[in-house]
Structures are given as C-alpha cells and as structure tokens.
Amino acid sequence: MYNNRIKDNDEYKAKIDSYRPLDKDIIKQIQEYYRIGLTYSSNALEGNTLDLAETKVVLEDGLTINGKPMKDHLETLGHSDAFYELLNLAKADIITEDNIKYIHKLFYKRIDEENAGQYRKKNIIVTGSDIEFPKPEFLKDKMAEFTQSIPNMKANFHPIEFSAMLHARFVNIHPFIDGNGRVARLLMNLALLQAGYNITIIPPVVRADYIRSIQETNHDKFTPFINFISEMVLESQKEYLRIIERLK
Numbered sequence: 001m002y003n004n005r006i007k008d009n010d011e012y013k014a015k016i017d018s019y020r021p022l023d024k025d026i027i028k029q030i031q032e033y034y035r036i037g038l039t040y041s042s043n044a045l046e047g048n049t050l051d052l053a054e055t056k057v058v059l060e061d062g063l064t065i066n067g068k069p070m071k072d073h074l075e076t077l078g079h080s081d082a083f084y085e086l087l088n089l090a091k092a093d094i095i096t097e098d099n100i101k102y103i104h105k106l107f108y109k110r111i112d113e114e115n116a117g118q119y120r121k122k123n124i125i126v127t128g129s130d131i132e133f134p135k136p137e138f139l140k141d142k143m144a145e146f147t148q149s150i151p152n153m154k155a156n157f158h159p160i161e162f163s164a165m166l167h168a169r170f171v172n173i174h175p176f177i178d179g180n181g182r183v184a185r186l187l188m189n190l191a192l193l194q195a196g197y198n199i200t201i202i203p204p205v206v207r208a209d210y211i212r213s214i215q216e217t218n219h220d221k222f223t224p225f226i227n228f229i230s231e232m233v234l235e236s237q238k239e240y241l242r243i244i245e246r247l248k
Contacts, residue, residue, distance in 0.1 A: 001209065002227040005234045006160050012237040013197060019244050026247045031087065033243065034199040035059065038189070039079040042182050044204040048072045071111060078107040079182060086186050090193035097147040100170075103186055108179050119143065120177040132218075133174040142173050159195035163188045164229035168217035192233065200229070200236040 022030075040055040050058065050072050054065045058076045065073070082103050089099055105117030119139040134142045146169055154162050167188040174180045189199050202210055213225040 002213070002224065002231050004223075004227045005230040006158055009160055009197075009230060009234050009237060012234065012241065016198065016237060016241055016244065017196070019248065022244065026244070029247060030198075030240075030243060034201075035080055035083045037201055038083060038185075038199055039076055041201045041203060042185050043072070043075050043079060045185075045202060045207055045210070046075075046181055048075055050076060074110040075107070075182075078110050081106040082182075082186055086190055086193070089190055093194060095147070095150050095166075095187065095190060095194075097143055099190075100143075100147070100183065100187065104176050104179055104183050107182060107186075108176070112177070115177050119175045122177075124174055124177070133172070139173070139175050143175055146170065146173060154191070159192065159197065160230050160233055161226050163191035163195075163200075163233075164226045165222060166191050167229070168214060168222060168225050171214060172218050188229070197233065198236060198240040200233045202232050206232075 036052070036056050036059055039059065040050065040052045043050065043055070049068055050065060054068065055076055057063050057065065058073055059080050064070075085103055085106055089095070089103075101117040108116040119136065121136050123135060124133050149169075150166065153165055157165065167184045170187055171180055171184040176183065185202065192198070192200055209228060213228045216222075217225050
C-alpha cells in the first residue's frame with residue numbers, strides 16, 4: 001500500500017535546504033505551528049478527544065474545554081513540554097536512555113508523577129494484539145540494549161530508515177505504563193531533526209495503516225513500516241516547503 005519514498009524525500013530536503021538559513025521569526029512561527037499540530041495528531045492517535053482547534057486553545061490560551069476529560073488536557077500540556085525538549089535535544093547528535101526517560105517524564109508528570117520517566121512495574125496486555133512486551137524485570141536490560149544499538153543503527157541506515165526503526169523498536173519494548181506511542185513519535189522526530197529533516201506528523205486518518213505496519217515490525221518485518229514513515233515524511237516535507245514559501 002505504501003511505497004518507499006526516500007529518494008523523493010532527499011529531493012525535497014534539498015529544496016528545503018536551499019531556503020536555509022531561515023529568519024528567526026519564521027523559525028519561531030513554524031515551531032509553534034508544529035507544536036500544536038504534532039501535539040494534536042499524536043494525542044489523537046491514542047484516543048485523545050481534543051480536536052486541533054481545542055488543542056490550540058488549551059496551549060495558547062491556557063483554557064479548559066467544557067465536557068472534555070481532564071486527562072486529555074494534561075496530555076496536551078505534557079506533550080507540549082516534551083516538544084520543547086525535543087527542540088532542545090535536536091541541537092545535539094546523540095539520543096540516550098536518559099533523554100528518553102526525560103521526554104516521558106515531561107509528557108506524563110501531570111498525569112502520574114510517580115510513574116513519569118519510570119519503567120513500568122507490571123505487564124501490559126493489549127486486547128486483540130499478538131505483540132508480547134518484555135516483562136518488567138527485563139525492561140532495564142532491554143532498554144540498555146536498545147539505546148546501546150542506536151549509534152550503530154544511525155551509522156548504517158538512511159535517516160528516515162533509522163527514525164522508523166527507532167520508533168518501531170522502542171514501541172515494541174513498551175517500557176512505560178502509558179505514553180509509549182507518543183514517546184516513540186517524539187523519538188522518531190528527534191532522529192529526523194538531528195538529520196536536518198523537519199517535524200513529521202502522522203495524521204489520525206491513517207491510524208489503521210499505522211498500527212498495522214507497526215505490528216508487522218514485531219515479527220522483524222520493518223519494510224512496510226519504513227515505507228509508511230517515508231510517505232509520512234514526504235507529505236510533511238511538502239507541507240513544510242509550502243509554509244516556507246508563504247512566509248518568505
């Protein structure tokens with residue numbers, strides 16, 4: 001269903017790079033646009049009921065939306081905090097275990113401070129899924145193994161392939177009690193930003209395809225997910241280029 005669009009992505013990246021460096025005011029506007037857009041889309045993929053306009057109100061005006069669960073508001077504020085940290089980490093060239101824990105802590109601290117940034121202490125059962133997550137007693141070793149493999153993955157794969165594999169391998173470990181999908185998408189975007197790409201958004205409308213391709217990676221079939229992510233990156237780059245051309 002999805003094709004490998006890495007070559008097309010490289011061409012679009014070159015077009016975007018030709019506009020760089022961007023004015024600081026333009027960068028600030030773009031970052032705000034993606035802070036809201038990524039927060040909305042990533043939360044919506046997990047069932048958060050706030051729509052894009054409501055997410056914008058919560059983040060920009062600090063208001064609560066009548067009739068919407070408080071948890072949805074807290075997830076929105078937490079994801080925004082994690083997004084700012086993403087921008088900070090993008091200035092470096094590494095991704096560490098402490099980085100991952102801190103991203104989760106920022107996202108989850110308003111919801112459950114005790115478990116924010118801490119690996120889960122009980123098994124997670126996902127109804128209708130054939131994915132088996134590591135038992136809590138093995139999580140520390142699995143995460144250490146995962147983070148130690150990051151430099152090798154980064155050196156041996158195209159940045160888009162690397163970002164997709166980083167996302168998939170992390171989410172298949174599922175180290176936290178909640179928020180794993182959102183942390184996975186933040187990690188994917190961190191890898192892309194560090195490689196000079198822009199923020200990539202996975203629209204809720206493709207959620208079924210997204211979940212299906214992730215599930216295949218649990219059986220070491222990474223190609224469908226890499227292809228899926230490459231198309232999401234391409235669509236995001238097209239949008240990014242349109243934004244730049246409007247603001248220049």
